[in-house]
Every structure is written in structure tokens, then in C-alpha cells.
Amino acid sequence: MSYELIALMMFSGMMLLLLTGQRVFAVIGFVGAASALLLWGDGSAELSFASAMKLMKWYPMLTLPLFVFMGYMLAESRIADDLYKMFHVWMGPVRGGLALGTVMLMVVISAINGLSVAGMAVGATIALPELLRRNADKVMVTGVIQAGSTLGILLPPSVVLVLYGMIARQPVGHLWMAGVFPGLLMAVIFGLYIVIRCWLQPNLCPPLTKEERASYTWGDKFALLRAGLIPLVIFVTMTGLFLTGVTSLVESSAVGALSSIVAVVVRGRFTWKILHETVKKTLGISCMFMWILLAALCFGAVFDGLGAVKSIEHLFVGELGMDRWVILIMMQVTFLILGAFLDDTAMLVIVAPLFIPLAGSLGFDLVWYGVLYTITCQVAYLTPPFGYNLFLMRSMAPPEITLPDIYRSVVPFVGLMVLTLIIIGVFPEIATWLPHYYYGN
Template sequence: MSQEVLGVIMLIVMVLAILLGFPTAFTLMGLGVIFGFIGAGPLVFELLVQRTYGVMTNDVLLAIPLFIFMGYIIERAGILDDLFRSIQLVMGPIRGSLAIATLLTCTIFATATGIVGAAVTLMGLLALPAMLRANYEVKFSTGIVAAGGTLGILIPPSVLLILYGATAGVSVPKLYAGAFIPGLLLSLSYLIYLLVRVYTNPNLGPALPKEERTVPLPKLLRMLATSFLPITVLILSVLGAILFGVATPTEAAAVGAIGGLVLAAFHRQLTFQNLKESVYLSMRSSAMVCWLFIGSSIFAAVFALLGGSSAIEQFVTGLGLPPTLFLIVVLIIIFLLGWPLEWTEIIVIFMPIFLPLLDRFDIDPLMFGILNALNLQTSFLSPPVAMSAFYLKGVAPKHITINQIFAGMYPYMALQLAVMLLVMIFPNLVYFLPNLLFE
């Protein structure tokens, strides 16, 4: 049996093992060692050590636990409760004010943490009951929570983009700059859709009753000053430091983590329990990502050593696809992979398979990364799996069915696809800021 065939068999076994529910990171490491030993002998153990050490010394990955910690400590400090309430009061006279407050809160929280599950769950507990009490239509309410919670995949400081940058060797600040306009464009498209729906059908999202939004101006200003202003300043400081080259992503993430602690202390929520939970959840998420990165690094190295990458490259190039069609095919494959797999698994396992083909098809890794961030957002809203819907179902009232949540998400899925198409047609939406800041 040739080494190329052995590499392809290893890839097939890996996909089957993951779909059967085997632990992804250890499956990757195990298959890498077993097939590597069969194909290359004891050399695979030296490769195992080198790859593990390489991941442990990757400075870019240090930003991941720090950004995750910033998100968790802000969440547990109760800052988002005050933020949601203050935006809700400001938007009170407008139809759909609760939905708009939900979207804006999701957008701000997305810049504090890229964890979809945390964002959807938190807003499902915070915003969904408020909208239902205000007689908002169920599908309309669940749709904005499920879709808004996925914005953290794309909007900086996205953990996905950090991991993609480390995998593809692309500058994380450039990825952040490239994602900024598409992320805001996506959020803006959600807002326009909400306003069109509520002003064409007032029953979907009525304005807040006057008695509920009547708050003295000094009190409202104080609420904004203690909720919206501090978290906005923190986020803009972190992103500004990265985009203007003042600090590396890791240094900016450290500042963000400290800023999260300061905000928690300011809100008198910096308790030992909150700190312990935030550290535990951050370490658990970070450990999962790093073990996946180690496993995928070993797997990818053995796969390339056996010639599997060359076999796939020869097969794909033999199809004679034009670059645009190749890109569309890859996006469809990754979209389908987003049903059974988490985005972390897709980035660290399957991206290394496609990345070597980008040069041959003259596709920029920066554009490829932004398109796939949008693509993975779409897969979070796509039945039958649609992880965002199941996160929300776990905290929604029992009378809300999964099919109602699915129905509410469809329009946002269409908007995501529309923004992805816009980015492909007008690439300057991605390149404008990177060219302005880094050229």
C-alpha cells in the first residue's frame, strides 16, 4: 500500500471516528501516531514532540484564554443586564425597541467574547422573557436572539480569527481589520430587517408602554454611564491597540482581561465565586482549543508526511475548477461540516487541508478566513443541527418549540448569505481597513 493511500485512509477514519463521537483531540493524536508509525516508523515520535512544543510556544494562542476570560468575567459581573436595560429605555418609543436592544447588546457582547453558546444562552435568559412579556411574536423574538448571539464568530476580537490566524499563518490584526466592516455590515443588516418588520407589522414588536419607559433623565444618563460607556471604552481600547499596532493581540487581550476585572469590581461583582467560575470556564475552553490544536498539528504533519495533502491537491487540481467555483465548493463543504462539528474542529482539522490549495487557485488567505467566519455563522443557524437554536432551546420557556426557533432564524441566515455574497463581489469591504492601517 502506498503512503498516499495510507494518508487518505487516515483522513477517512478520522472523519468516521469524529462522527461516531470519539474525543476529537485524542482521536487526531492517536490516528497521527498510529498511521505515522505504520508509514514512517519511529520518526513519528520525534514529530509528536516537535509539534506539541511548537503549539505550546505559539505566542498568538495566548490571546485565546485572555479574551475568553474577559468575556466570562464581564458576563458574571451583571454588566450586560444593565446594558440591556439602559439601551431598552433609550429605544423605548421605537417599535421593536426590545429587539433592537437585544441586537445592540449582542453586538457589544460579541466584541467582548466570541463564545456563541455563552452569548445565546445569556441573551436567551435576559432578553427573550422580556420580549415575550411585551407580547412580541415568538418566532420574531427567538430569531434575533439566536442570530445575534452568533455575531461573536466574526466581530473582533473573535477567537475564531485568532485560531485561524495561527493555523493559516495570517496576521491576526489584519484579520481583525478585515472582519470589522463585514461584521458591522451584518449587524446593520439585522437592524434594518428588524425595523422593516416591526414598521410593516406593528404586532410583531410593539413599543414599550409609556409607563415602563418613563425614567428620569439623570437616572438614564447614570445607567448609560455605568453600563454602555465603560464596556464600550474597554472594547474600543483593546481593538484600537491591536489595529493601530500599539499592542499585539496577546498584550491587548491581557489589558482586556484586566479591564474586565476592573469593571466587575466597579459593579461590586468581583467576588471569589465569580472569579473562580470565570477562571474555570476560561481554562476549560482554552484547554479544549489547545488540545485540538496539538492534535490537528500532529495529524496534519503525518498527513503531509504520508503524501495525503499531495494526493488531495492533485485530485482537486485535476478537476479543472476555476478559482471562484473552487472557493464556492470549499465554502459549501465547510458549511456542511458546520452541522456535526464545532468551528474549532473545522478550523484546526479541515482548514490545513484546504490552505495549501489557495496559492494554486490564487485565493488570498485573508479573504478566505473572513468568508469562512461568515460561513460558519450561517451553519450555526442552519437546520437540522443549528447549534444556536439548541443553545436557545435549552433556556427558552417550554412552550417554545425548536421549529419555531428554526423559523425565526431563516431570515437571518439569508442575510448572512447576502453579506457573504457582497464580500465576494466587493472585496474592498474586507481589504479597505487592512490596506489603510497596514500598508
């Protein structure tokens, strides 16, 4: 049996097992371990052990629980509420300002957490009820929250880019800096869409009334500004120490986690219940990532041993004569299809052994490709019928927001994300300039 056929059988078997509803890490790990055992006999039993040891020795892995802890600490202590109140008061007088403030909230939440789930939870529980109470269009604001929450996997400290860096063996610092301008570009595009649409249709998101604006003095506004800037101070401190070389990546994440505790204590909101909930959620997320990465390393080792990447490259480039850009587009379309059924981590793990080496062998910058992958994941999050964020929103939204409303709400934002993807694809310097400039100097 040829190695190409074995690789095809591995992928087919993995997809069939996923359809049974089994855990992603269990399916990937089982297929990898079973294939190794059948191919190379008892000696391959060390493969999974070696993968586990490689994971345990991966020093950057310590960043994951620390960043997740920081985000959950600020969310559980409701410091994120202060942040939304600040945007609500300062942006409210502008037509469409409440929706625009929600996008800005998502940008800051992304900058302190790095996960889409956290942004969605804050937006759905804090911003959405307030927007609906002020007669904002339910379809539009639902789309704003879903699209804005996806920024968490692109802006630093993106946990997804950390995972990509570990699997693709690319520097996390380069990936974080590569995600800054694309993430801000997408946020600006969202903001322009909201401003233009609300200017043409003022009833979609009415501004605060004169009475509401008059109820806040300048002293109140500046008090809210001080409270809302706490997460921003934490983010600037954490990333500033890392980018200036004072701390390593892991030390920077530790600074962020410790700063979040100090901020909660200073605000007088620290309780053992908050600490317990934060630690419990951090442990759950961290263990999930650990198991998935362990399975990915095992599966990837078997795939590398088969030489499947070289075979597929020869098939596409040599025998079929495809242009490398056509292959790249096919890879991104595959991500979109998988994203209708899986989350970003599962997608990365399933196709990483094939797509990342293939992109490198075709001459693409793997840091730039990591940004493309992440944006494609953002699109896949919102793609019906089974987009990850669609069902998260359905579980958190009030009863008056139906599933058809949620589906309709994401259509313009999916188009804006695809536009951003095309812009980054055509002008890769948007992603690559900052890391090259900073680390080059």
C-alpha cells in the first residue's frame, strides 16, 4: 500500500470518527497512535510518549493558562462591565455610537484575553441587553457582537496564534505582531460599516437622548474613564515589557495574570468565589488545549514519517501543474468548510500536519500564513449552518432573538471579513511589516 493511500485513509478515518460525536483530541490521538502501531509495530508505542514529553518541555505552553486566567479574572470580577460603561457614556451621543462602542469593547476584551468565547460572553451578557433596551435593531447588534468577539483570536495575546506558533514552529512574538495591523484593520472596517449604515438608517442604533447625556457630569465621565482604563493599562504593561525585551513571553503572561489580581483587589472586588470560578474555568480551557496539542503532535509525527506532504505537493504542483496561489485558496476554502463543524483549535490540529508544511514548501511566509489561517477561522466562526459563534449566541441571547435573526445578522460581517482576508492576501506587508521592522531592528 502506498504512503499516499495510507495518508488518505488516516484523514478519512479521522473524519468518520468525528462524525460519531467523539472528542476531537480522542479521535486525532487514536488515529495517530493506531496508524503508527499498524505501520511500524511495537516500537511505535514510544511515539505518543515522545509527543507527551515534547509538550511538557514546551516552555511557551505556560503562557496559555496565564493568559486565560487573566481574562477570566477581569470578566468574573465584572471589571469588563466598567469598560462597557465607559464606552457607553463616551460614545453614546454619536449616531450608532453604542454599536461602535461595543466593537471597541470587543477590541479591548480581545487584547486582554485572546479567546473568542470571552468576548462573546461579555458582549452577550453586558452589551446586548443594554442595546436592546434602547431599541437598537436586534439583527444588527447581534451581528456586531458576534463579529466583534472573533477579534479575540487575531489580536495579541491571541491564544490561537500561540497554538499555531507551537505547531508551525514559528516565533509567537512575530505572530502576535503580525496580527496587530490586520486585527485593527478589521475593527476599523467594522466601525466604518456601523457608522455609515447608522448614518443612513438612524433607527438602527439611536444615540443617547439629551436627558441621558445631561445625567452624566464631566466628573462622572472621567471617573468612568479611569475605571475603564484598567484593562488597557494591564495590556500595555504586559506587552510593553515583552516587546522591550525586559521580560520573556512567559514572564509577560505572568505579569498580566498578577496584574489582573492586583486590579481586582484595588477595585475591592476580590472574593474567594471569583478566584475559584476563575481557576476552574482556566483549568478546563488549559486541559482542553493540552490534550488537543498532544493528539496533534502524535498525529503529525506519523504524517511526517509517511512523507505525505511531499507527495501531496508533487501531486498538486508536479502532476496537476496547479499555481501555488490556487492551492492556497483551496486550503483556505477547506478551512471554511471545516469551520462549519469544528472550532478553530480542532481545525488547526486536523489540517496542521498537512497545510502548514505545504504552505512553507510552496514558498509562503508561515507567519503571514498564520494570519490568513486566523482570519479564515474568524469567517468560519460565523458561517451557517453550524458556525461556532452562531450557537454560542443562541445559547446566550434573549428569547426575542431567534436563530434566523442570528443567521441574518452575520451576513454583512462575513462579507467584511472576506474583504479583509483578500486585502491581507494581496498586500501581505500589512501583516509582515511590523514583525520584520521590530525584530529587524
